[in-house]
Amino acid sequence: MPAPAVLVHDLVKRYDGRAVVDGVSLTAELGAITAVLGPNGAGKTTTVECCEGLRSPDAGRVEVLGLDPLTDARDLRPRVGVMLQDGGLPTGVRALEMLRHVASMYARPRDVGELTERLGLESFARTTVRRLSGGQRQRLALAAAIVGRPEVVFLDEPSAGMDPQSRHAVWELVRELRAEGVGIVLTTHLMDEAEDLADHVYVVDHGKVIAAGATRDLLETGADGEADRTVRFEATPALDLGGLRAALAGTGVPDGVAPGAWAIAEPQPGSYTLTGPADPATLVALTTWLAARGVLASRVTVGRRTLEDVFLDLTGRHLR
Numbered sequence: 001m002p003a004p005a006v007l008v009h010d011l012v013k014r015y016d017g018r019a020v021v022d023g024v025s026l027t028a029e030l031g032a033i034t035a036v037l038g039p040n041g042a043g044k045t046t047t048v049e050c051c052e053g054l055r056s057p058d059a060g061r062v063e064v065l066g067l068d069p070l071t072d073a074r075d076l077r078p079r080v081g082v083m084l085q086d087g088g089l090p091t092g093v094r095a096l097e098m099l100r101h102v103a104s105m106y107a108r109p110r111d112v113g114e115l116t117e118r119l120g121l122e123s124f125a126r127t128t129v130r131r132l133s134g135g136q137r138q139r140l141a142l143a144a145a146i147v148g149r150p151e152v153v154f155l156d157e158p159s160a161g162m163d164p165q166s167r168h169a170v171w172e173l174v175r176e177l178r179a180e181g182v183g184i185v186l187t188t189h190l191m192d193e194a195e196d197l198a199d200h201v202y203v204v205d206h207g208k209v210i211a212a213g214a215t216r217d218l219l220e221t222g223a224d225g226e227a228d229r230t231v232r233f234e235a236t237p238a239l240d241l242g243g244l245r246a247a248l249a250g251t252g253v254p255d256g257v258a259p260g261a262w263a264i265a266e267p268q269p270g271s272y273t274l275t276g277p278a279d280p281a282t283l284v285a286l287t288t289w290l291a292a293r294g295v296l297a298s299r300v301t302v303g304r305r306t307l308e309d310v311f312l313d314l315t316g317r318h319l320r
């Protein structure tokens with residue numbers, strides 16, 4: 001069996017005695033998109049930089065294509081593409097010149113013209129890197145990361161600062177790389193980016209993996225491991241949750257259930273979750289109770305978690 005694209009086992013990285021990566025383990029396969037999702041400062045970039053050979057771990061093991069990013073750096077260089085968060089590009093050269101130069105360093109580069117068109121680089125091809133906008137720099141950095149046909153690509157916040165059109169062009173290209181068998185690891189704090197793109201997600205918080213799995217499983221499984229039937233809705237803040245709990249008693253199972261069977265929470269002002277034996281009568285009871293108070297709920301969903309919900313359920317905090 002070929003080695004996975006990336007294998008991280010019990011990685012620890014400390015700065016000034018503080019573990020900013022604290023025992024992270026993850027596997028990213030070839031031909032798949034793996035997202036490392038978490039809020040700012042969670043340790044995503046540090047983890048990925050250890051995989052890129054840019055930082056040395058304090059403990060744990062990191063392998064890329066079965067090799068050590070530090071001691072096998074020379075072997076890995078032509079096989080791995082890296083897009084750094086700040087672009088990491090030389091600033092004095094023109095955009096297209098730089099891309100051509102990078103392409104010339106590889107044995108079998110992609111067609112620079114085609115890549116330029118796909119990522120909309122023509123409009124700033126002759127502009128020096130220093131004068132590019134953040135989004136333009138990101139697109140150029142992506143082109144430079146993949147022009148050498150790498151087997152593994154690391155993308156750190158790939159669509160940060162991009163307009164929606166560029167973002168979709170980037171996502172499209174990333175999906176194509178996957179279809180070609182490339183292993184893609186991306187860090188992001190954008191839950192829609194992870195949901196739309198990733199086959200596997202690792203949710204990281206305070207240097208630890210707090211949830212991991214196939215994206216679909218994470219979204220469909222509740223905190224208790226059963227199929228998620230949590231009812232979520234938004235409405236005016238500070239509703240009387242005791243009153244709502246009483247109204248819901250008697251819905252949910254044929255013989256009725258005790259009020260205590262429902263866990264009702266308002267994790268953020270105006271955002272509510274009802275966890276319990278949801279059935280069709282639950283929604284009737286909920287909306288009837290709200291209507292009696294003149295409250296119009298929005299975003300009423302049943303069992304449709306987003307990655308934001310996953311994070312909120314686990315930490316009680318929003319991702320951003």
Ligand SMILES: Nc1ncnc2c1ncn2[C@@H]1O[C@H](COP(=O)(O)OP(=O)(O)OP(=O)(O)O)[C@@H](O)[C@H]1O
Nearest residue numbers: 015016020038039040041042043044045046047189
């Ligand atoms: N060279 C460094 N020296 C000291 N602390 C650092 C260094 N690099 C990162 N940190 C700290 O480590 C923590 C994790 O940073 P990291 O960049 O890995 O997080 P992140 O999840 O990628 O966040 P972001 O999305 O903001 O980049 C942060 O608290 C950061 O301030």
